[in-house]
Amino acid sequence: MTTPATPDLTARVGTVLLKNPVMSASGTFGYGLEFTPFYDISRLGAVVVKGLSLLPTPGNAPGRIVETPAGMLNAIGLQNIGVERFVSEVAPRLTDAGAVYVANIYGRTIEEYEAVARRLSGVPALAAIELNASCPNVKEGGIAFGSSPGGLSGLTRRVRAATGKPLWVKLSPNVSDIGAMARAAEEAGADAVTLINTIVGMAVDPGTRRPILSNVTGGLSGPAVKPVALRMVWEACKAVKIPVVGIGGIQSAGDALEFLLVGAAAVQVGTANFRNPNACVEIVDGIRDFFVREKISRLDDYRGTLLLE
């Protein structure tokens, strides 16, 4: 059998077909259009936009980020333009750019989540809704719903009923049993789970005796979290039948391949975009090069093939 020169990188996240398994992670890619000076965003599997709320949200006071060893903490507080402006101003431009796009959403109440999901259901080109049930930086950012299987199940069920769009549920790593959380989302009707969101952390200044972030705590991301993320993605893959999207510290094609190997259907690249605006497309190219080199013709022949013996 000959291996085609161009491997088939097509990835499937439930009913959503992606030309490759690399997506941007919400909160690290703006609304996607910010990247058009750097490359054609239609080259990505999908663009996942910054978390949208029913009304525009001002976000937290400055002192929002701090660098930590091989990572960073952020407490942005979900500053965003609101779902209405996204639908009227941004979505048409993403469609014009040829991008497959996914909207990450959050609400202060279940009713707000439902309202945002309903509003987005009317955007034909929108590929999926990613439910942020795990933002650690605002009390109302979903963590209240996302920290127990019961809370997550209730929220997922309600949003599931509010939209016909494919529904992905983004899971918090700040739980004791990630498999139980993935199962709760699956049983409540999620089409996929995406993980991990950031790990709650903290930084203080020993001189001023003050926390560095105005929010005191923030979410850790970057290479520092990758081993934790990989373990949780592996556990989630074993716990559910729905697709799992792997996120957490992916900087290179090699990192992305690790998540695919343990069973992720696709990956999202986050903090790496800050250091290198071309990170996502370089990872797409790197995965393709790896498959050519290893004579792997399709993504499906590789993903989930971790050897444990």
Place this chain on the structure above:
Amino acid sequence: MPHGSPRFVHGKILHNTGSGIFYRMEVAIPERIDFVPGQFAMVSGWPGNDPLLPRPLAIFRSGGPRGKGTVEFVYKVVGRGTALLSGLHVGDPLALTLPLGHGFEFPGEDRSWWLVGGGVGFSSVFPAAAALDAQRSDFEIFLGARTRDQLPPGEWIPGGAVPGRVHLCTDDGTAGFFGTVGAALRDRIERRKSSGPERVAILACGPREMLKAVAELALPLDIHVQVSLESHMACGFGVCWGCVTAVRDGEKAGYRRVCREGPVFDAREVVW
């Protein structure tokens, strides 16, 4: 691609040498870039993931023939990132995203320009001085530092040879005016009053307390002030929302990105 839109490029260090507490680094990049004074680049070059994020550096100069560019930065070692930068050698690779941000504006009307640089803040006002010098505009420069050794070398000042143009200020009186740039500006404003009306605009970059002092001094006198702010930033091109500063927006206040809507703001908008 629109003119002046940001790009991510790989470069090679042409020189990277210390002069007192400042380093001056020139980098060869694939293409010449045009920039507005006050714009900046995100720069990284050290191997590995720690520190993770690139560092914002004001663009000091750019040049080069067609198809080949150079860009120059002046920086001070303030933390691990700049310490690592200062240890890089000729020929070492760098990754740069540039040009970024909203730079200084130069309204067309005839006026005098007062450029104010505190600490390493001169690195973003000197390009403004170079632009004003090239169009033979009337400008003066106020440079503030704690002590004489922390002032930039005189030969770096664009148009600095013109008598009376450069006002050096040191907190300890070891060079020039004994006091802050704010105090020196207050003196200059007094002299302006006695010598008749003169339309002035101030462009300033430096520590936040200095910028605040300049704004509080000049704004009540209807002197137009633009300030270039510093902030910790992860991306530099508007997607992380980590670098925001509070601004007045009509009746409301909001958070705007230092990297995108800034780093240069109209001082009237900034909530100090």
